[in-house]
Amino acid sequence: MSSAPLQLASLSGVEAAKRAAAYAAVDAHVGRNDRIIGIGSGSTVPYVVERIVQQGKDLNASRIFLPTGFQSKELIVSNGLQLGDVDCHPIIDVTIDGADEVDPALNAIKGGGACHLREKVLAEAAKNFIVVADYRKNSNGVLGTAWTQGVPVEAAEFAYSKVMRDLTKLGGKPVLRMGKAKAGPVVTDNG
Numbered sequence: 001m002s003s004a005p006l007q008l009a010s011l012s013g014v015e016a017a018k019r020a021a022a023y024a025a026v027d028a029h030v031g032r033n034d035r036i037i038g039i040g041s042g043s044t045v046p047y048v049v050e051r052i053v054q055q056g057k058d059l060n061a062s063r064i065f066l067p068t069g070f071q072s073k074e075l076i077v078s079n080g081l082q083l084g085d086v087d088c089h090p091i092i093d094v095t096i097d098g099a100d101e102v103d104p105a106l107n108a109i110k111g112g113g114a115c116h117l118r119e120k121v122l123a124e125a126a127k128n129f130i131v132v133a134d135y136r137k138n139s140n141g142v143l144g145t146a147w148t149q150g151v152p153v154e155a156a157e158f159a160y161s162k163v164m165r166d167l168t169k170l171g172g173k174p175v176l177r178m179g180k181a182k183a184g185p186v187v188t189d190n191g
């Protein structure tokens, strides 16, 4: 595969770190034989797609890319890659996604960007699930030290009160996450 060399000079510290992590993950884990590829969500994933595009038009013409939500669908389409669905491709060669925090045993907090169920389906369906995380996401031990905003949870709308009660019974302090430019709570890509 002929990928271009790293070009990090024009990016700021955190963006450069995201891109370096994404490029390294793609170089190591998205190979010539990977044809069905799951693309995750978040601000790191555009660099994943950038590197995949650099692997070349010929190789990518034989690949199908499955999105975990609106953002990754747009990324796939706007980069001229072939869009597919898990219904048609239930076995995925590799899914590559971001994370909010990762501990030394590779447990992770995900969902900070409010993507949940679709990410989990594409992760579970993948022969290889690769998480891309820059230095800020390293947990020194217990998850919740680097990502302090709580564990994101998705609930079906009709069950929200029950989920809040159940999480409280388990010792949690659930907070309904409100949308920023809309009235009411955040709605995930799964509705």
Ligand SMILES: O=C[C@H](O)[C@H](O)[C@H](O)COP(=O)(O)O
Pocket: 040, 041, 042, 043, 044, 045, 097, 098, 099, 100, 110, 111, 112, 113, 114, 115, 116, 119
């Ligand atoms: O819901 C969002 C996903 O789980 C993201 O992969 C995660 O939040 C990491 O996003 P970012 O790359 O923006 O830090």
